[in-house]
Amino acid sequence: MTTLLRSVNIGMGLLGILVLSACSSGPKSIAPASAIQHVDPDEVEEIAALLDRGEVRSAEKRLRKGLDRDPMNPSLQVLLQGIEGDARTDLGPKNFSYTVRSGETMTELAERFLGNRLKSYQLAKYNGIDVPDALEVGRELLIPGQSPNAASSPRSTPKAEKAAPARPKTEVAKPAKPAAAPAPRKTVDHAAVRRARSAGLVALNQGNVKQAVALLRRAAALDPDNKAIAADLRRAEQIAATVRARQ
Numbered sequence: 138m139t140t141l142l143r144s145v146n147i148g149m150g151l152l153g154i155l156v157l158s159a160c161s162s163g164p165k166s167i168a169p170a171s172a173i174q175h176v177d178p179d180e181v182e183e184i185a186a187l188l189d190r191g192e193v194r195s196a197e198k199r200l201r202k203g204l205d206r207d208p209m210n211p212s213l214q215v216l217l218q219g220i221e222g223d224a225r226t227d228l229g230p231k232n233f234s235y236t237v238r239s240g241e242t243m244t245e246l247a248e249r250f251l252g253n254r255l256k257s258y259q260l261a262k263y264n265g266i267d268v269p270d271a272l273e274v275g276r277e278l279l280i281p282g283q284s285p286n287a288a289s290s291p292r293s294t295p296k297a298e299k300a301a302p303a304r305p306k307t308e309v310a311k312p313a314k315p316a317a318a319p320a321p322r323k324t325v326d327h328a329a330v331r332r333a334r335s336a337g338l339v340a341l342n343q344g345n346v347k348q349a350v351a352l353l354r355r356a357a358a359l360d361p362d363n364k365a366i367a368a369d370l371r372r373a374e375q376i377a378a379t380v381r382a383r384q
Contacts, residue, residue, distance in 0.1 A: 174206040174207060175206075175207050175210070176203040176206060176207045176210050176212075176213060178212075180199070180203060181203075181210075181212045181213065181216070181255070183199070184196050184199050184200050184203070184213075184216055185216060185244075185254075185255055185257070185258075187199070188216065188219065188220070188257070188258040188269070189243065189244060189257055189258065189268075189269040189270045190268065190270050191267050191268035191269075191270070191271075193220060196216070196220070197220055200213055200216055200217055200220070204217070212255055215253060215255045215256060216255055216258070218259070219255075219256060219258040219259035219262070220258070222259070224259050224260070224262040224263040225263060227259065228251070228259065228260075228263055228281035228282075229281050229282070231281065231282065231283065232263075232279040232280055232281050232282065233279070233280055233282070233283065233284035234277055234278070234279060234280075235250075235277070235278045235279075235280045236275060236276070236277055236278075237272055237273065237274055237275060237276045237277075237278060238274065239274050241272070241274075242257075242269075242270070242272060243257040243258075243260060243261050243266075243269035243270070243272050244257040244269070246260065246278070246280070247259075247260045250280045250281070250282065251281070251282075257269050260278075260280075260281075263279065263281060264278050264279055273324060274324055275324050325359065325360050326359060327360070329359055330356050330359045330360045330363065330366070333352050333353070333355045333356035333359065334352070334353065334356040334366055334369065336352045337349045337350075337351075337352030337353035337355075337356060337369065337373065338353075338369065340352060341353075341369075341372075341373050341376070346373060346376050346377045346380055347377065349373045350370070350373045350374055350377050353366065353369050353370040353373050354370060356369075356370075357370050
């Protein structure tokens with residue numbers, strides 16, 4: 138009886154080894170599509186914000202973790218292409234010049250001209266800018282594609298339209314005056330403004346009114362829309378006028 142039980146145990150052990158061997162040598166199971174964890178849109182926005190601040194390493198680290206969970210996510214694929222791809226190749230060599238206006242951001246320009254706000258880092262790389270959020274007013278950018286102005290320009294005059302009557306030979310047509318180009322907006326050097334204003338207020342407190350007026354005038358010239366500096370300058374000029382009247 139003992140011999141029989143021992144034989145049965147040995148046989149069961151051999152059967153278990155064969156089963157484990159077959160499982161290990163067979164094809165690996167593929168995770169079902171339902172096992173994919175989709176990345177939350179807020180996480181995509183956070184990764185895009187990191188890129189806009191120039192924090193590429195942190196953004197790439199989070200981006201790859203997201204792709205491990207959701208490898209076919211189209212938004213993450215766009216952000217990854219912005220990091221790894223060549224912007225000039227991806228967006229094309231044809232472009233037009235654009236001057237950044239007050240209040241505009243790289244994200245807004247990417248949405249307007251490229252149709253996808255997540256391409257803001259890619260558009261920044263196209264222009265050699267490392268930090269999209271550091272975009273300055275008055276900066277000349279190259280925008281990939283055809284200029285909207287060129288696309289909307291009127292076509293040639295239709296054949297059915299009557300031609301304008303010819304001018305008399307004695308009349309000389311005056312050349313049209315070229316339209317005056319809009320003056321570029323002046324970028325305010327806030328650091329220089331703060332230095333000039335602070336030095337002016339210090340001079341005023343020390344009784345050096347003439348120097349204070351000169352420094353505050355410089356600050357006002359650097360930032361003409363600053364109401365606080367304008368008020369400081371008026372006060373300094375009033376004190377200077379009082380001093381001159383007493384002399």
